[in-house]
Amino acid sequence: MTSHIVDARAIHKHFGTLHVLKGVDLKVNERELVFVIGPSGSGKSTLLRCLNRLEEPSSGSIVVDGIDMLDPKTDINHARRRIGMVFQSFNLYPHMTALGNVTLALRKVAGKGRAEAEALGRAALERVGLAERADHTPGQLSGGQQQRVAIARSIALEPRVMLFDEPTSALDPELVGSVLEVMRGLRESGMTMIVVSHEMGFARNAADRVVFMDDGLIVEQGPPAAIFETPSHERTRAFIGQIQRH
């Protein structure tokens, strides 16, 4: 039996009468970068948010790094430490500096002292190229810089998996590159990553596998070249055609 670091099976999610996920299986290997694409409303963000239980799946099973995420006995706060998440809208804490954003969980969750947390926090900011912005508040940073601080906030906790929910969708085009650069660096360091995004160029270069979702189901998946050049499903073909026209 191969051990997958993320093993989600038969995930269903209902929002009231809306059936958003209709039985999704997603297995991710260690050090793998999986890209999830699909039209809006296809359930890709919901799937991502189920993996760290920001959304409660209606049914199914999710095991991340050997921890049963849906077991009521699981300490969810402890489990989430190992799963970093980066959001479309950054969600930095506006009342704290960049360093404060990065060190909060180090101190409150990882139990580090202030000095150690700050050293780790500065190291994380260094990794995203923002060491000299440690004392800036989010309002003083550009969107690209804010998103990189958000990435630093996650990697400071040394997660086993990183989830990216449309990390560049809210950014001006000229700021996208710096965020993708940081993500590429993470990938090279061997981080397991699941990325919901439409950055096709990045997917082509960096992804091991592309997963195409539509209407709450995974329609097809495979290496980027296969999905982008020779998709086997009509819906995939139509979607790829649409986004490549831009």
Place this chain on the structure above:
Amino acid sequence: MSGWDKFVETFFNAKVMWKYLPDILSGMVVTIELALLIIVTGLGAGLALALLRSLAIRPLNWLIIFIVDLFRSLPPLVIIVLMYFGLPYAGPAPSGFVSTWLSLAFVLMAFSEEIFWAGITSIPKGQWEASRSTGLSFGQTLFNVVLPQAFRLTIPPLTNRTISITKGTALGTVVAVTEILGQASSAMSNSYNPSPLMMGAAAYVVLFLPVVVAARWIEAKFAWKR
């Protein structure tokens, strides 16, 4: 005697003012005591209710909303009178001071709960999600991420409310509390001269102007750099 002299003689009579200054000062002490008690207990209870409400326990929230709406709709004077004149029939007989304190504290609790609650709910969901995704618990997120941001939003409406309710200490006169207005009006009837009332007005300004200034300072201090 000119009209101006008559005006000064009536409203700013130095002899009367000097005579009743000690009464007004003792009234100020009572008002300060009352005001501090009301602010500490009222805001404390209001915050506690807002935190309880954030736990989203339905029956509890209905109860909180009922209490809050009740005390927001009743005139403070009615609450004071009911507590002072009505409660003794049920057993406890609070003094005028205690009746005024508790009544206004309940009113401040009700209004401040709504303000704190509005502050908490105005914080975007993404803030909760970012914090929870890094492993912080509900309580840690509330205290480290949500409340510091919510407080900043609540300071202006909270200071306005606090000042207007604290000025309600003047209602204590009807239940024989010797606060500023009580002292001023009895001095006025004893001296047949409204000068003590002007002193009372001055005393309120002396007491509350620093509060308004302090509120501005706190607002500026809590505003984070954009």
